[in-house]
Amino acid sequence: xxxxxxxxxxxxxxxxxxxxxxxxxxxxxxxxxxxxxxxxxxxxxxxxxxxxxxxxxxxxxxxxxxxxxxxxxxxxxxxxxxxxxxxxxxxxxxxxxxxxxxxxxxxxxxxxxxxxxxxxxxxxxxxxxxxxxxxxxxxxxxxxxxxxxxxxxxxxxxxxxxxxxxxxxxxxxxxxxxxxxxxxxxxxxxxxxxxxxxxxxxxxxxxxxxxxxxxxxxxxxxxxxxxxxxxxxxxxxxxxxxxxxxxxxxxxxxxxxxxxxxxxxxxxxxxxxxxxxxxxxxxxxxxxxxxxxxxxxxxxxxxxxxxxxxxxxxxxxxxxxxxxxxxxxxxxxxxxxxxxxxxxxxxxxxxxxxxxxxxxxxxxxxxxxxxxxxxxxxxxx
Numbered sequence: 001x002x003x004x005x006x007x008x009x010x011x012x013x014x015x016x017x018x019x020x021x022x023x024x025x026x027x028x029x030x031x032x033x034x035x036x037x038x039x040x041x042x043x044x045x046x047x048x049x050x051x052x053x054x055x056x057x058x059x060x061x062x063x064x065x066x067x068x069x070x071x072x073x074x075x076x077x078x079x080x081x082x083x084x085x086x087x088x089x090x091x092x093x094x095x096x097x098x099x100x101x102x103x104x105x106x107x108x109x110x111x112x113x114x115x116x117x118x119x120x121x122x123x124x125x126x127x128x129x130x131x132x133x134x135x136x137x138x139x140x141x142x143x144x145x146x147x148x149x150x151x152x153x154x155x156x157x158x159x160x161x162x163x164x165x166x167x168x169x170x171x172x173x174x175x176x177x178x179x180x181x182x183x184x185x186x187x188x189x190x191x192x193x194x195x196x197x198x199x200x201x202x203x204x205x206x207x208x209x210x211x212x213x214x215x216x217x218x219x220x221x222x223x224x225x226x227x228x229x230x231x232x233x234x235x236x237x238x239x240x241x242x243x244x245x246x247x248x249x250x251x252x253x254x255x256x257x258x259x260x261x262x263x264x265x266x267x268x269x270x271x272x273x274x275x276x277x278x279x280x281x282x283x284x285x286x287x288x289x290x291x292x293x294x295x296x297x298x299x300x301x302x303x304x305x306x307x308x309x310x311x312x313x314x315x316x317x318x319x320x321x322x323x324x325x326x327x328x329x330x331x332x333x334x335x336x337x338x339x340x341x342x343x344x345x346x347x348x349x350x351x352x353x354x355x356x357x358x359x360x361x362x363x364x365x366x367x368x369x370x371x372x373x374x375x376x377x378x379x380x381x
Contacts, residue, residue, distance in 0.1 A: 154207070225273050
């Protein structure tokens with residue numbers, strides 16, 4: 001857009017001192033020159049993006065068709081009825097935006113708007129060029145460091161190309177809806193929508209990681225997620241207790257609860273907030289995060305050489321590990337089936353019923369550890 005050149009010049013003036021060193025607000029933080037978005041992308045998100053990037057010209061065609069999409073209307077709407085962030089308006093957000101683009105080495109600073117909406121929210125949209133939009137509800141809810149993580153989250157979306165590919169997939173989904181009258185068309189559409197939302201949820205986990213790389217303050221990222229879940233009452237909340245909710249959510253209940261969890265999450269484009277917090281904490285404690293902080297990360301210059309098959313293998317490995325380590329009752333059943341568990345009927349009865357069935361009598365057919373002198377054990381998660 002026409003103001004990008006001024007944004008970049010503002011970046012040079014506001015972001016660097018006379019010696020060229022970066023003046024980062026508040027505290028020392030690392031910068032990641034030429035970082036590839038593959039460094040922080042969730043494996044499932046990364047495999048989809050690598051495959052799409054390999055389809056040469058795919059996004060270019062859809063960019064050319066952007067006039068057929070509501071993108072132009074949205075741009076005009078935000079320009080006419082929202083406040084554009086600049087060095088004259090919402091200066092603190094403008095500084096955060098320039099800072100986030102500098103930290104992640106985003107070549108072009110995207111336009112950013114604040115729109116009046118009491119619901120805390122932020123988004124990155126657009127085919128031709130990404131636009132970042134934050135609501136007044138979010139600006140008023142978060143403190144400076146929490147907001148910095150959110151701005152980094154949206155810049156991460158822009159760097160990954162999520163805005164482009166999300167719009168493409170939404171376009172394809174809308175097109176598929178128009179042909180849903182075809183026999184079995186509705187089933188096909190639901191499969192597309194379900195897969196699309198699953199990718200959306202994983203892309204949000206990727207962007208959470210980008211927000212952490214920008215803010216480099218895990219506590220601030222956690223506070224922001226807690227506020228999104230429970231409002232501006234931090235004095236009434238506790239990070240450890242909040243994370244314990246995620247543990248209870250994953251491990252609690254029986255197979256009926258597992259099915260309900262699946263049904264609850266299917267319509268959502270974002271993971272549940274406690275799950276996002278737990279996933280981000282896990283990544284922050286991982287070797288992958290530490291390697292990035294030490295300066296060892298994939299470079300953008302290497303993106304063209306990325307293997308699609310390798311990315312899909314990483315994604316499959318991640319899901320397999322998720323099943324192995326999950327405490328969810330349904331995942332425990334999947335492990336047992338995959339391992340050829342004996343007495344599957346008893347396992348189904350125990351887990352679905354929320355507890356062990358009656359202990360069998362002693363005898364040749366009795367299961368070990370289930371006799372009268374050995375009380376029934378809780379089913380394995």
